[in-house]
Amino acid sequence: MISREKRHNEVWFTEESTKHLRLSLRVTEELVRKETPYQSLLALETAEYGRMLVLDGAIQVTEKDEFCYHEMMAHVALCSHPNPKKVLIVGGGDGGSLREAVKHESVEKAVLVDIDEEVINTSREFFPTLSCAMDDPKAEIKPMDAMVYMKDHRGEFDVIIVDATDPVDMAAGLFQSPFYRDVWDALSDDGFMVTHIESPFTDAAIMVPAYRAMKEVFPSVHPYLGFMPTYPSGMWVYAIGSKRHDPSKPLREAPEGLKYYTSDVHKGSFALPPFLVEMLEKGEKVESHY
Amino acid sequence: MISREKRHNEVWFTEESTKHLRLSLRVTEELVRKETPYQSLLALETAEYGRMLVLDGAIQVTEKDEFCYHEMMAHVALCSHPNPKKVLIVGGGDGGSLREAVKHESVEKAVLVDIDEEVINTSREFFPTLSCAMDDPKAEIKPMDAMVYMKDHRGEFDVIIVDATDPVDMAAGLFQSPFYRDVWDALSDDGFMVTHIESPFTDAAIMVPAYRAMKEVFPSVHPYLGFMPTYPSGMWVYAIGSKRHDPSKPLREAPEGLKYYTSDVHKGSFALPPFLVEMLEKGEKVESHY
Numbered sequence: 029m030i031s032r033e034k035r036h037n038e039v040w041f042t043e044e045s046t047k048h049l050r051l052s053l054r055v056t057e058e059l060v061r062k063e064t065p066y067q068s069l070l071a072l073e074t075a076e077y078g079r080m081l082v083l084d085g086a087i088q089v090t091e092k093d094e095f096c097y098h099e100m101m102a103h104v105a106l107c108s109h110p111n112p113k114k115v116l117i118v119g120g121g122d123g124g125s126l127r128e129a130v131k132h133e134s135v136e137k138a139v140l141v142d143i144d145e146e147v148i149n150t151s152r153e154f155f156p157t158l159s160c161a162m163d164d165p166k167a168e169i170k171p172m173d174a175m176v177y178m179k180d181h182r183g184e185f186d187v188i189i190v191d192a193t194d195p196v197d198m199a200a201g202l203f204q205s206p207f208y209r210d211v212w213d214a215l216s217d218d219g220f221m222v223t224h225i226e227s228p229f230t231d232a233a234i235m236v237p238a239y240r241a242m243k244e245v246f247p248s249v250h251p252y253l254g255f256m257p258t259y260p261s262g263m264w265v266y267a268i269g270s271k272r273h274d275p276s277k278p279l280r281e282a283p284e285g286l287k288y289y290t291s292d293v294h295k296g297s298f299a300l301p302p303f304l305v306e307m308l309e310k311g312e313k314v315e316s317h318y
Numbered sequence: 319m320i321s322r323e324k325r326h327n328e329v330w331f332t333e334e335s336t337k338h339l340r341l342s343l344r345v346t347e348e349l350v351r352k353e354t355p356y357q358s359l360l361a362l363e364t365a366e367y368g369r370m371l372v373l374d375g376a377i378q379v380t381e382k383d384e385f386c387y388h389e390m391m392a393h394v395a396l397c398s399h400p401n402p403k404k405v406l407i408v409g410g411g412d413g414g415s416l417r418e419a420v421k422h423e424s425v426e427k428a429v430l431v432d433i434d435e436e437v438i439n440t441s442r443e444f445f446p447t448l449s450c451a452m453d454d455p456k457a458e459i460k461p462m463d464a465m466v467y468m469k470d471h472r473g474e475f476d477v478i479i480v481d482a483t484d485p486v487d488m489a490a491g492l493f494q495s496p497f498y499r500d501v502w503d504a505l506s507d508d509g510f511m512v513t514h515i516e517s518p519f520t521d522a523a524i525m526v527p528a529y530r531a532m533k534e535v536f537p538s539v540h541p542y543l544g545f546m547p548t549y550p551s552g553m554w555v556y557a558i559g560s561k562r563h564d565p566s567k568p569l570r571e572a573p574e575g576l577k578y579y580t581s582d583v584h585k586g587s588f589a590l591p592p593f594l595v596e597m598l599e600k601g602e603k604v605e606s607h608y
Binding site for chain 1: 385
């Protein structure tokens with residue numbers, strides 16, 4: 029009999045970040061796996077990044093690094109708008125962007141509109157650190173189509189956070205100019221729209237067209253950068269479409285207790301490497317590995 | 319007979335970034351695989367990131383993203399030192415840090431000291447975009463032990479770039495205070511030492527002790543951040559140990575033609591998220607997943 033090292037059973041989740049790149053995380057427990065009316069939903073406990081939500085094969089949030097993403101989605105726009113009172117979150121059913129938005133004193137109402145109620149319910153059940161603001165008095169949760177909601181709420185919001193999944197299938201429209209026009213219409217006269225436009229390394233074929241579509245609609249569009257370990261390449265690009273104000277200079281201090289965002293991080297995030305500026309502005313032809 | 323989709327043969331390289339996290343890249347060609355006197359060396363052509371050098375299982379450089387790392391290793395120190403004439407690179411046998419160092423007009427001599435000549439030779443043969451400055455008139459290549467070299471060159475260098483592999487086996491000492499004292503001794507009176515100290519997400523158990531070891535030796539230590547897609551988590555921490563000057567403010571423009579570094583990127587890279595400051599300064603107990 030051959031002597032061998034004692035091995036433990038291992039379960040791994042693998043994301044196909046592109047056709048040529050994969051990220052794998054060791055899974056210690058499977059929490060939920062289901063088909064919702066809109067997508068394939070998976071919640072896992074992982075050894076490296078805590079609980080993780082996956083939709084249609086793509087990592088959405090992990091407990092350990094989601095603050096990097098949600099703080100940068102919410103506070104850059106909210107700290108540089110002169111007086112944000114009403115905030116709309118499109119998508120973001122996990123509640124992370126909502127949690128950050130209600131931290132601002134000026135914010136009186138934050139509406140989360142996600143088409144998939146199962147995401148909201150899964151977050152309530154398994155991701156309490158993300159969904160914790162869903163019952164906040166300022167919060168309103170609407171499980172419905174954001175396009176429909178926005179057509180009934182024109183000119184109403186100071187900041188709209190588009191916290192969408194990757195632009196495939198139902199979310200593809202959320203990275204195109206007709207959708208950005210609906211967002212424009214739902215914004216007040218000096219509003220900000222903020223969204224993420226993926227990574228220059230792994231998703232240039234999404235990033236560049238999304239940026240240009242925003243520029244077709246907004247007079248000024250301001251890309252900025254943040255670290256996001258469990259998103260492909262870890263280099264995540266956000267963009268603010270502005271009707272009037274300059275979002276690159278914070279007007280007030282951040283809410284207390286943040287882990288990623290500071291006024292200096294805000295300012296620094298608009299310092300873009302030249303290769304990224306060239307991709308965004310100079311029309312470098314980009315190849316898709318999807 | 320069951321009809322099935324035509325499948326292509328696929329080869330994948332997988333890095334065990336931690337015990338619980340893996341990054342996999344599709345391999346289109348194996349270029350070289352050998353045991354050097356010091357380490358296991360592998361050079362591959364990948365579909366996503368171009369040519370890739372791997373040492374002891376850890377990704378060292380890829381053609382597509384190495385500029386992020388090498389520009390941040392070299393130019394932050396070199397642009398904020400008043401007059402850097404002599405530069406030493408410890409490790410960095412691929413030549414990337416050397417390539418960046420010789421771009422500075424003030425630099426008269428840049429010495430690369432890597433113990434493993436096979437890394438240097440592999441880079442010369444397979445990574446011309448990295449090794450291209452090895453024959454520059456300012457460059458000097460020394461395949462030897464950097465500790466020995468530094469003991470013979472006290473007080474000589476204005477900037478020392480410690481471009482080491484992960485701190486295991488032979489490189490472990492390069493993240494500890496006795497080594498940093500040797501570096502101190504090899505620096506001129508107003509010199510900078512710069513190194514990388516890994517990621518707060520996946521390597522906190524390396525990052526925190528390395529930072530503290532630098533603080534035992536240098537009167538001021540300045541951590542800063544850069545994106546690095548193929549390193550674990552993509553969030554890479556660098557640190558400059560300074561004898562006199564403040565490296566957070568660039569004193570002159572960057573050399574022309576860079577892809578990552580600008581003066582604004584330089585300034586922004588010192589804006590650290592609060593969670594990182596807390597890990598570095600307040601002694602959060604860190605668990606190792608190695």
